[in-house]
Amino acid sequence: MTDTHMIEAEVNGKRRKLAAPSRKLLSDFIREDLGLTGTHVGCEHGVCGACTILLDGRPVRSCLMFAPQADGARIETIESLAQDGDDLHPVQRAFWEHHGLQCGFCTPGMVLTAKAFLEEVPHPTEAQIRAAISGNVCRCTGYVFIVEAIQAAGKTMADGARTRE
Amino acid sequence: MRKRLQERLSRVSIPASTLGEIAQELASAVKPSDFRYTVPATVDEAVSLLSREGGAGKVLAGGQSLVPLMNLRLAAPTLLVDLNRNPDLQFVRDRDDVLSIGSMTRHHEVATNALVAKRLGLLAHAASLIGYPAIRNRGTLGGSLAHADPAAEMPLVALTLDAELVAVGPGGRRTIPAAEFFGGFFTTALEPAEVLTEIHFQIGGTTEPWAFKEHARKTGDFAVAAVAATATLGGGRVQRLRVGIAGTSDRPIRAGELEQMLTGRPLSEAREALSDGTVRKTIAAQGAGDARYDRWEVAGVLTERALAVVLAHSGGGA
Numbered sequence A: 001m002t003d004t005h006m007i008e009a010e011v012n013g014k015r016r017k018l019a020a021p022s023r024k025l026l027s028d029f030i031r032e033d034l035g036l037t038g039t040h041v042g043c044e045h046g047v048c049g050a051c052t053i054l055l056d057g058r059p060v061r062s063c064l065m066f067a068p069q070a071d072g073a074r075i076e077t078i079e080s081l082a083q084d085g086d087d088l089h090p091v092q093r094a095f096w097e098h099h100g101l102q103c104g105f106c107t108p109g110m111v112l113t114a115k116a117f118l119e120e121v122p123h124p125t126e127a128q129i130r131a132a133i134s135g136n137v138c139r140c141t142g143y144v145f146i147v148e149a150i151q152a153a154g155k156t157m158a159d160g161a162r163t164r165e
Numbered sequence B: 001m002r003k004r005l006q007e008r009l010s011r012v013s014i015p016a017s018t019l020g021e022i023a024q025e026l027a028s029a030v031k032p033s034d035f036r037y038t039v040p041a042t043v044d045e046a047v048s049l050l051s052r053e054g055g056a057g058k059v060l061a062g063g064q065s066l067v068p069l070m071n072l073r074l075a076a077p078t079l080l081v082d083l084n085r086n087p088d089l090q091f092v093r094d095r096d097d098v099l100s101i102g103s104m105t106r107h108h109e110v111a112t113n114a115l116v117a118k119r120l121g122l123l124a125h126a127a128s129l130i131g132y133p134a135i136r137n138r139g140t141l142g143g144s145l146a147h148a149d150p151a152a153e154m155p156l157v158a159l160t161l162d163a164e165l166v167a168v169g170p171g172g173r174r175t176i177p178a179a180e181f182f183g184g185f186f187t188t189a190l191e192p193a194e195v196l197t198e199i200h201f202q203i204g205g206t207t208e209p210w211a212f213k214e215h216a217r218k219t220g221d222f223a224v225a226a227v228a229a230t231a232t233l234g235g236g237r238v239q240r241l242r243v244g245i246a247g248t249s250d251r252p253i254r255a256g257e258l259e260q261m262l263t264g265r266p267l268s269e270a271r272e273a274l275s276d277g278t279v280r281k282t283i284a285a286q287g288a289g290d291a292r293y294d295r296w297e298v299a300g301v302l303t304e305r306a307l308a309v310v311l312a313h314s315g316g317g318a
Helices: A026-033 A090-097 A107-120 A126-132 A144-159 B002-011 B016-027 B043-053 B066-071 B107-112 B114-119 B121-128 B141-147 B153-160 B256-262 B267-275 B278-287 B293-310
Strands: A004-011 A014-021 A052-055 A058-061 A074-076 B036-038 B057-060 B079-082 B092-095 B098-102 B164-169 B172-177 B182-184 B195-202 B210-215 B225-234 B237-246
Touching (some): A014 A026, A058 A107, A107 A126, A126 A144, B043 B079, B043 B195, B098 B114, B098 B141, B121 B153, B121 B210, B121 B225, B153 B225, B210 B293, B225 B293, B237 B267, B256 B278, B267 B293
Parallel strands (some): B036 B079
Antiparallel strands (some): A004 A014, A052 A058, A052 A074, B092 B098, B164 B172, B164 B195, B225 B237
């Protein structure tokens, strides 16, 4: 018999309540049950960082948590950043402008990791940026443009000027 | 191609139920097998839940090692006892020259807590080297110790600093010295129904110079080898030296031979042992005839670098 639990969480600012079996990974719960497929699933054992979400404001691997563990938590996925589609977050805009992505698979995890990092360290050095994204694997870019994008986003965020078209 | 395959498959009779099983198995790649999930209100409740499961249950701490093992089906506990909702296991306390840290304290907290940084710089620094930021946000001190990866930072630091581990089980509460805690690859002195609750570090009056050196193939990977060292220097002598090594063996070890060789020696002699290569060779020699000889070589170099830091302090006065 499957062990099922009710999960009530704040997901991207909305209260959601759904049941899930205990063995359901939080990453699968987010994609399959909450319908938020922006969270990508790569290695499923905590190495690649593609499934990174913000749990109570901090980046975590959603593939290394079970769905019932999110009960009562505040979850932010990549979909929370530009809710109307065009109003990009400074980190997203900087990734676009600085070519911080190619295939885009690692991007949700990269962007959320960078967002949380820049909120904590507003004026990072390149070494700090590289340490911050050391747990996010990108197989396309070689990281150079990602680091530049995060540097640029940091400046925009520090200026407090959220760019709009 | 597809048509030919379909034709060939139609000649093989596979019962629908078997096909269903295969489909299910394929869909469950990198997914854990089924288990019951429980959230105990207290440590005592956790212990009784684990007792009733008779060894097939597991504590879920930060999950940064257990969940990958479960996803890969290398571990398949039938019951998980989640301690993440027990805030009384997350603390850092300084009392009577003992720094106590709750077993569910996350690596990020250990690495950034002001009290740990001030009193146990070695522990704070080593915690900052574990995995990646997202791993440190979930992983816990107690979880890392109970998992006992032979190359991990926390077991090495606990052993080097002679930490004491407090566990609560069906028989009550007991304190286990780190030297008796690690029993080999992923093996500890913990009984199946015992739960690690806190870790005690003696901090004494003075702050000893310390060093932590590790070599990993990339940031956040488990170390090929890692070395932790502390020294008490005074009156121009090495009064006490503690050196721990991880990565070379099935558990973290203390470099006993080296510690004995240098303890009580004048600082000048100890520094000479460093500059003439004796320190490095004493460690590397232990790799003779060992398939992991290369790790011992690395450990030798790391020990040299660690001692260069701790012996650089003046050693004069008290």
